[in-house]
Amino acid sequence: MSDDAARDDAVPSDKWTKAHADRYDVEGDPMFDPELLAVTTAFLAERAGDGRALEFAIGTGRVAIPLQARGVDVTGIEYAEPMAERLREKSSTIPVVIGDMATTKVEGEFSLVYLVFNTIENLYTQDAQVECFRNAARHLVPGGRFVVEVEVPAVRRMPPGNDAAVFDVTAEHVGLDTYDFVTQRATSHHYVRQDDGRYEYGPHHFRYVWPSELDLMARIAGLRLESRHADWIGSPFTSESDSHVSVWRKDAGD
Known part of the structure; x- marks a missing residue:
């Protein structure tokens, strides 16, 4: 994607190429640390309960594959075909729909929708980020949860x-x-x-977003903040936290 294209309000995010996909799964990358993935998937599995999980921007399956190994039925949406193809090479049992996480609809309902590692910021406008929350809400059963992991802006x-x-x-x-x-x-x-x-x-290219701004996006989509943590093990979120894992819940009466 060119710099000019990325500045166009109509563009939802950078589109990752085969070169990105080929070098994404790097041995020794801290994102793939087994201990990190263990606590991440434990957190997500608890919120999924006995229901299905939908990962927005599933990528090459860094989180989805170990989450499925915990017994959770996982489906994904992925914007870049090369990333999805890499996932298909690693797992033949996780369905992936190619599309934009702000607008693409997947069949069925889910008790959990989740979005990890700052990926909400890949949506390059506030409107697109709001639509991502609305899309999560559309997929959730009443009482279902939307989980987002994202940095606190360094600015x-x-x-x-x-x-x-x-x-x-x-x-x-x-x-x-x-x-x-x-x-x-x-x-x-x-x-x-x-x-x-x-x-x-x-x-x-990305658009940084504040925790309070995300809470307002959630309210627009009919979701309410249930909890916010500094990390996947549930550490308290404070003014010094440089990232957060937030959980919004769809009202049971919606």
């Missing part, structure tokens, strides 16, 4: 006058985020070292 820690924050510096990768404080749009700039010593540049 609150930035000195006045700065619009960029470095988040990673290693010999293999340099990453920094630049922010537009008016639109809440941002770009992650990634410089990845290649085998020949060159650095390849790749941007990722």
Whole structure:
């Protein structure tokens, strides 16, 4: 996706390519740590109960596959066909529908819809993020839950006058985020070292969103905040938390 396209309000998110999918499942990546996935899937399985789970932006199945291994019936929506194809190579038992998580409808009803690892921010407008909540509510049974894992915007820690924050510096990768404080749009700039010593540049566009803003989106969709935690093990969410796992519940009478 070009930078110009990503700034178009009609574009919901960057679309990941086969190159992204091929290098997504990296051995040693902290996202794939077995202990992290164990607590993540335990949290989600408890909220799913005896019902079905729907993952928005299921990707290559990082969370869905171990969640299914806990006995939860998992279905996914994925925007990028190469990511879904990689999941199909890893599992033949998790159905995946290709589409936008803000608008795509899946057959049936679910006791849990979930969205992990900052992916709500891939929707590049506030309207698209609101529609994502509405789409979650459409899929949920009364009393069902929508779970979102997302960062607390780093802009609150930035000195006045700065619009960029470095988040990673290693010999293999340099990453920094630049922010537009008016639109809440941002770009992650990634410089990845290649085998020949060159650095390849790749941007990722996103729209950061505040916890209170998400709560209002949920209310618009007919959901109510049930709990908010700093992590998947249920640590208290405080003013110092740099991310949160939030649970909104669909009213039983809806």
